[in-house]
Amino acid sequence: MTEDPQLARWQRFRENRTNALAEEHGWLSLTSLQWLTPEPSRLDGIPGLWHTDESTGLETAVLTARADEGLVFVEEGDPVDGTFAAHLDNEESLNWVRYGTVVVELAMRGGSYAVRTRDSQSPTLTEFRGVPVYDYAPEWVVEARWEPYPEPRKVPISTANPLVDGVHRSAGEVVFHRHGHEYRLQAEQGRLGDLTITFHDETNGRTTDDWRKVSTAAPRPDGTVIVDFNRAINYPSAFTPYGTCPMPVRGNSMDLAVEAGEKAPDAS
Numbered sequence: 001m002t003e004d005p006q007l008a009r010w011q012r013f014r015e016n017r018t019n020a021l022a023e024e025h026g027w028l029s030l031t032s033l034q035w036l037t038p039e040p041s042r043l044d045g046i047p048g049l050w051h052t053d054e055s056t057g058l059e060t061a062v063l064t065a066r067a068d069e070g071l072v073f074v075e076e077g078d079p080v081d082g083t084f085a086a087h088l089d090n091e092e093s094l095n096w097v098r099y100g101t102v103v104v105e106l107a108m109r110g111g112s113y114a115v116r117t118r119d120s121q122s123p124t125l126t127e128f129r130g131v132p133v134y135d136y137a138p139e140w141v142v143e144a145r146w147e148p149y150p151e152p153r154k155v156p157i158s159t160a161n162p163l164v165d166g167v168h169r170s171a172g173e174v175v176f177h178r179h180g181h182e183y184r185l186q187a188e189q190g191r192l193g194d195l196t197i198t199f200h201d202e203t204n205g206r207t208t209d210d211w212r213k214v215s216t217a218a219p220r221p222d223g224t225v226i227v228d229f230n231r232a233i234n235y236p237s238a239f240t241p242y243g244t245c246p247m248p249v250r251g252n253s254m255d256l257a258v259e260a261g262e263k264a265p266d267a268s
Contacts, residue, residue: 010136010230017233018130025095025103027236028125029118030243033161036061036113045117046099047071052113053085060085061106061113063097071097071104088113109244110164116242124239131234132263140229140260146195146219148172155186160237160245168198168249174216174225178256186249193218195225198235198246200253209238209264211248232261239265 021028032044040049040062048065065071067081074095088094088108095118096106105116119125148171155168171189174197175182187195198213214232219225237243 006138006141007136010228013231014133021131021239022125022128024120024125025118026125027243028128028239029103029120029122030116030124030236030240031102031119031122032115032117033242033244034115035163036115040064043115046102046104046115048080050115058087059113060087071099074098074103107244109161110159110166112163131265132267134230134260134263136230137260140258142176142178142227142229144174144176144225144227146172146223146225147175148189152189155249157249158247160235160243160247164244166244166246168246170249171195174227176227181255183254183256185252185254195219197227198248198252199258200248201256201258202254203257203259207259207263207267208261209234211235212258212261214261229258229260232258234262234265 020026034043036050036052038052040051043050047069048063048071051062053060053062062083062085063080064083065080067079071080072078073080074097080097086094086096086106088106090108090111093105093107095103097104101120103118105118107114107116153170155170157166157168159166168186169188170186172187173184174187174195175184177183185197185199187197189195195216196213198211200211204210212232212234214227214229216225216227235243235245237245
């Protein structure tokens, strides 16, 4: 029997997705999220003194440590011995230093510096055996129409962390019909024209996480775009409480049960 090429592509997609989640210091390795303050202080689980500094007019994150405390720079591999500063723009991240099995990620979120620890021995990672998914469903491969806005719109949104506000850069709307009803979902657009849709649906809180996302290739020259909901995936915040993942923009909620793609990590 000839294998369905669409099914085979989806199976490769799932294999790549599982491998990406299982990376040594990927999203499943997160073990903490800690915010920096102007006062030099110690953080849980890692040595050194950490703080923010605006004395030069450019806010930086500052780390002070001795070589014998065991911190080393991720990129150079040199011991951290002295005082060092790093600057990030909002939404940027930097895997800055390492401490044993832990990589310390510096992040700028919502205009504030935070440190996230990524431990390759985190139980969430070491016990990972894959994400539950719905069986492949060809009916959830949907042809839609792309309606770009004249200019992208910055729409304020909430995130998985109540302390962090987000912005959705809506480039336009993906429009499709299902059971006689029209759905319009705002999407962000990548540099290669690809689209990402963050959405709610009626499976949320039952078999799936509170929200998911699905990405597409760039729209065709005639404006059509294929949305394969079998490729809907969870944000990192489905696996860890230390994510600052964007929630759907208002209006990206469907009165549909999208029984395709990834389920909640603890779903049967």
